[in-house]
Amino acid sequence: MKAVGLVTEYxxxxxxxxxxxxxxxAVTGADVVIAVMSGNFVQRGEPALFDKWTRTQAALANGVxxxxxxxxxxxxQPSHLFAEGAIKLLTALGVEDVVFGSEHATVDFxxxxxxAPSVQxxxxxxxxxxxFAQAYATQLESETGFKLEDPNDILAFxxxxxxLNLNSPIKLHAIQRVAAGYHDxxxxxxxxxxxxxxxxxxxxxxxxxxxxxxVPNQTLVDISSANHTVDFESQFWPLLxxxxxxxxxxxxxxxxxxxxxxxxxxxxxxxxxPGPQSYQSFIKAVKSKRYTFARIQRTxxxxxxxxxxxQMQAAMQDPYLRxxxxxxxxxxxxxxxxxxxxxxxxxxxxxxLAKANLRLDFKAGKLWQLLAREPGQQQDIARQPIHFTQAxxxxxx
Amino acid sequence: MKAVGLVTEYxxxxxxxxxxxxxxxAVTGADVVIAVMSGNFVQRGEPALFDKWTRTQAALANGVxxxxxxxxxxxxQPSHLFAEGAIKLLTALGVEDVVFGSEHATVDFxxxxxxAPSVQxxxxxxxxxxxFAQAYATQLESETGFKLEDPNDILAFxxxxxxLNLNSPIKLHAIQRVAAGYHDxxxxxxxxxxxxxxxxxxxxxxxxxxxxxxVPNQTLVDISSANHTVDFESQFWPLLxxxxxxxxxxxxxxxxxxxxxxxxxxxxxxxxxPGPQSYQSFIKAVKSKRYTFARIQRTxxxxxxxxxxxQMQAAMQDPYLRxxxxxxxxxxxxxxxxxxxxxxxxxxxxxxLAKANLRLDFKAGKLWQLLAREPGQQQDIARQPIHFTQAxxxxxx
Numbered sequence: 001m002k003a004v005g006l007v008t009e010y011x012x013x014x015x016x017x018x019x020x021x022x023x024x025x026a027v028t029g030a031d032v033v034i035a036v037m038s039g040n041f042v043q044r045g046e047p048a049l050f051d052k053w054t055r056t057q058a059a060l061a062n063g064v065x066x067x068x069x070x071x072x073x074x075x076x077q078p079s080h081l082f083a084e085g086a087i088k089l090l091t092a093l094g095v096e097d098v099v100f101g102s103e104h105a106t107v108d109f110x111x112x113x114x115x116a117p118s119v120q121x122x123x124x125x126x127x128x129x130x131x132f133a134q135a136y137a138t139q140l141e142s143e144t145g146f147k148l149e150d151p152n153d154i155l156a157f158x159x160x161x162x163x164l165n166l167n168s169p170i171k172l173h174a175i176q177r178v179a180a181g182y183h184d185x186x187x188x189x190x191x192x193x194x195x196x197x198x199x200x201x202x203x204x205x206x207x208x209x210x211x212x213x214x215v216p217n218q219t220l221v222d223i224s225s226a227n228h229t230v231d232f233e234s235q236f237w238p239l240l241x242x243x244x245x246x247x248x249x250x251x252x253x254x255x256x257x258x259x260x261x262x263x264x265x266x267x268x269x270x271x272x273x274p275g276p277q278s279y280q281s282f283i284k285a286v287k288s289k290r291y292t293f294a295r296i297q298r299t300x301x302x303x304x305x306x307x308x309x310x311q312m313q314a315a316m317q318d319p320y321l322r323x324x325x326x327x328x329x330x331x332x333x334x335x336x337x338x339x340x341x342x343x344x345x346x347x348x349x350x351x352x353l354a355k356a357n358l359r360l361d362f363k364a365g366k367l368w369q370l371l372a373r374e375p376g377q378q379q380d381i382a383r384q385p386i387h388f389t390q391a392x393x394x395x396x397x
Numbered sequence: 398m399k400a401v402g403l404v405t406e407y408x409x410x411x412x413x414x415x416x417x418x419x420x421x422x423a424v425t426g427a428d429v430v431i432a433v434m435s436g437n438f439v440q441r442g443e444p445a446l447f448d449k450w451t452r453t454q455a456a457l458a459n460g461v462x463x464x465x466x467x468x469x470x471x472x473x474q475p476s477h478l479f480a481e482g483a484i485k486l487l488t489a490l491g492v493e494d495v496v497f498g499s500e501h502a503t504v505d506f507x508x509x510x511x512x513a514p515s516v517q518x519x520x521x522x523x524x525x526x527x528x529f530a531q532a533y534a535t536q537l538e539s540e541t542g543f544k545l546e547d548p549n550d551i552l553a554f555x556x557x558x559x560x561l562n563l564n565s566p567i568k569l570h571a572i573q574r575v576a577a578g579y580h581d582x583x584x585x586x587x588x589x590x591x592x593x594x595x596x597x598x599x600x601x602x603x604x605x606x607x608x609x610x611x612v613p614n615q616t617l618v619d620i621s622s623a624n625h626t627v628d629f630e631s632q633f634w635p636l637l638x639x640x641x642x643x644x645x646x647x648x649x650x651x652x653x654x655x656x657x658x659x660x661x662x663x664x665x666x667x668x669x670x671p672g673p674q675s676y677q678s679f680i681k682a683v684k685s686k687r688y689t690f691a692r693i694q695r696t697x698x699x700x701x702x703x704x705x706x707x708q709m710q711a712a713m714q715d716p717y718l719r720x721x722x723x724x725x726x727x728x729x730x731x732x733x734x735x736x737x738x739x740x741x742x743x744x745x746x747x748x749x750l751a752k753a754n755l756r757l758d759f760k761a762g763k764l765w766q767l768l769a770r771e772p773g774q775q776q777d778i779a780r781q782p783i784h785f786t787q788a789x790x791x792x793x794x
Contacts, residue, residue: 238636238767239635239636239639241767242636242639242764242767245760245763245764245767246701246702246703246760246764247703248703251703271763273775273778304643305643306643306644306645306648363642363643366642366668367639367642367643370635370638370639370642378670381670
C-alpha cells in the first residue's frame with residue numbers, strides 16, 4: 001500500500017482540511033492517508049480547541065486512515081522543530097510522499113533548503129530588533145532571492161530541511177493555498193473554506209451560524225458540548241500568574257526556552273501592581289521585538305507545564321508513534337509498518353508510560369482538561385485508539 | 398510603660414477578642430496591649446478570612462495598641478512552633494506578661510512544661526495509628542497526670558515550653574475560656590461570644606444575621622465588600638490540583654513538612670480519574686490517622702506556596718518584627734522598644750525585602766489575593782503601618 005502523509009493540527013477540523021485530503025490522494029495516487037497531528041496543544045502554544053480524540057474522530061470521518069499524535073515536545077516548537085518531528089514520524093512509518101499547502105506552491109522547497117544558509121552564518125543575525133526567524137529569512141533572501149515569510153512556506157521549508165537532515169526518502173508536493181490565507185481573520189458567508197484562525201475567532205465570538213458554511217456539522221456539535229477551550233485564557237492566566245508568583249527565579253530560569261533573562265521580566269510583570277488583568281495584556285506587557293507572539297506563548301506554556309530544559313532534551317531523544325485512531329485501511333497499513341518501523345508504536349498508555357516517555361503528553365492532557373470549560377474524558381490512561389468503520393460513520397449520522 | 402502581649406489570629410475579630418483585651422489589661426495592669434497576629438494565613442493552613450490590614454484595623458479599633466505580624470514561617474506551624482515564634486517576638490519587644498484563654502486556667506503551665514517529657518522519650522511514640530500530638534499527650538499524662546487535649550491548653554503549654562527554651566522573662570496568665578469552646582460549631586441568638594470557627598461557619602453559610610450578635614459591626618461590613626476568602630476552597634483546589642499535576646515527585650518531595658512519602662499519595666489522588674471534585678474530598682482521600690487535618694492542610698498550603706525545606710529553615714533563622722499598625726500609645730511604646738530590641742523592626746517592605754527575608758509573607762499575600770473573591774489592595778510593597786487615632790475612630794463611625 002502506498003501512503004501519503006499530512007502534517008496537521010486540525011484546530012478545528014474544517015472544509016479546507018477535506019480539500020487537503022482529497023488533493024493529497026489525487027496528487028500522489030496514494031491508497032492510505034496518514035495524518036500526524038498535534039495533540040492537546042498546538043504549535044502556537046495554545047490548547048487545541050477540541051481534545052485530540054475529538055479531532056481524530058473528525059479526521060477519520062473525513063478521509064484520513066490513520067492518525068498519529070505529534071508528541072508535545074515536537075508539536076509545541078518553532079516551525080523547524082515542529083516540521084522535523086513530523087517528518088521523522090512519517091519517515092518511520094514508511095510514508096513516501098507528503099502533501100502540504102503553500103503560499104508559493106511552485107517553489108522547489110527541497111532545492112531552496114539545499115541553498116539555505118547555515119544557522120550561525122551571516123551578518124543579519126547581529127540585528128537585535130528582530131526575531132530569529134526574521135533574521136534567518138533576511139539571510140536566505142540575500143542568498144537565494146526567495147522571501148520566506150508566509151507561514152505555510154516556512155513550514156514547507158522546515159519539511160525540506162528535515163528531509164535533508166534525516167536523509168529521508170520522502171518526496172514533497174506543494175498545493176497552492178486557496179481562498180483563505182493562514183492569517184485571514186474574517187470570511188464571508190459564501191466562502192466554503194476559511195482559515196482555522198478565523199474559524200476560532202468566530203467561535204470565540206459565539207458566531208456559530210457564521211461557521212456553519214466552512215466546517216463539517218460535527219464541529220458545531222462539539223462546540224455546543226462545552227468540552228472545548230474556546231475561552232481557555234480565563235483559566236490559563238490565573239494558573240500562570242500563580243506559577244510565576246510562587247516559583248523562584250531560579251526555577252523559572254530552568255524552563256525550556258526561557259532565554260536571555262526573560263524569567264525576570266515575566267515574574268516582575270506578573271507580580272506588579274495592579275498587574276495585567278488578562279492573558280492578552282500580560283503577553284503584550286512582556287513581549288519584545290526579539291520574540292514572536294507564538295514564541296512567547298510557547299515559553300509561557302512550558303512555564304505552566306513546568307517543563308525544564310533537561311527534561312525536554314531527554315524527551316526529544318526518545319520519540320514514539322502514538323496511535324490515536326485508524327480506519328480498516330489504516331489498520332492494515334499499520335500491520336505492515338509494525339514490522340519495519342524503527343520507533344516504538346504505542347496504542348495504549350498505562351501509569352508506567354505516563355510517568356516515563358509520555359509524561360509530557362500526559363501532563364498536557366491533564367492541563368487541557370483543566371483549561372476546558374468541561375474536562376471531559378481523561379486523555380491518556382487506558383484510552384484505546386479509535387477504530388473508525390463505515391458502520392460507525394452511519395451510526396454517527 | 399508596661400506592656401501585655403496577646404497571641405492572636407483574629408479570624409475574624411469578634412466579641413470574645415474584646416473580652417480578652419479587657420481581661421488582659423485588668424489582670425496585669427498594663428498600659429499598652431500588643432498583639433502578635435498571624436498574617437494572611439492562619440495556623441490551620443487556611444487563608445485568613447480578611448487580610449492582615451483589615452484585621453489589624455479591627456484590633457486597633459477595639460483596644461489593641463500595637464499589632465505585629467507573626468511571620469508565615471511561624472504562623473503556619475504546629476502549635477509548639479507557632480507558640481515559640483510568638484513568644485520570641487513578644488520577648489524581643491520587651492513584653493513582660495502574656496495573657497491567654499485556656500480550657501484549664503488553674504493549671505500552672507510553666508510548671509507542667511518543666512515536668513514535660515523530652516520529645517524523643519517514651520514508648521507512646523511507637524504507636525502508628527495516632528498523630529504526634531496524641532502520642533506526646535499520652536506520654537505527658539502518664540508522667541504528670543494532666544491530659545493536654547484542648548486546643549488553648551496546647552497553645553498555653555507551647556508558650557510555657559518556649560519561655561523555658563528561650564529563657565524569656567515573660568510571665569503567663571491564663572484566663573478561663575467562657576461561653577464558647579474553640580471547636581463549638583454553633584451558637585445561640587442570645588450568645589454575645591462565639592468561637593471564631595463557628596462564626597466562620599455561619600459566614601460561610603451566608604448567615605450574616607446570626608453573626609451580628611457576636612462580632613463588631615465592622616466585620617459585617619467587611620464581609621459584604623467581597624474582599625474576603627469565605628469561599629477560598631473553590632479557588633484553592635484547582636490551583637493545588639494544577640501544582641500536583643505539573644510538579645515532579647522529586648520537587649513535591651522537597652516541600653516543607655512533606656514526610657513519609659506523602660507526595661506520592663497526593664499526586665496519585667490528584668491525578669486519579671475521575672479524581673476528587675473538591676478540596677474537602679481531596680483532603681479526606683489523602684488523610685491518614687498519622688496526621689491531623691490541620692497538619693495535612695498546612696502541608697498542602699506549603700505545596701501551593703512552593704516552599705521547600707531549606708527555604709523554610711533559612712527563613713526561620715531570621716525573624717523580624719513587622720509592624721502592621723499602632724495607636725499613639727503603641728507608637729510611643731515602639732519608640733522605646735526600638736532602642737532595646739534585638740530583632741529588626743520593619744515598617745515598610747520594598748522590592749528588596751520582598752525578595753529576601755519577607756519573601757514568604759510576600760508570596761502568601763499574593764496567594765491570599767488570588768484566593769479572595771476580590772483581590773483588594775496589595776499586601777506588602779509600599780504599604781504603611783496603620784496609624785490609628787481616636788479621630789480616625791470617630792470618622793469610621
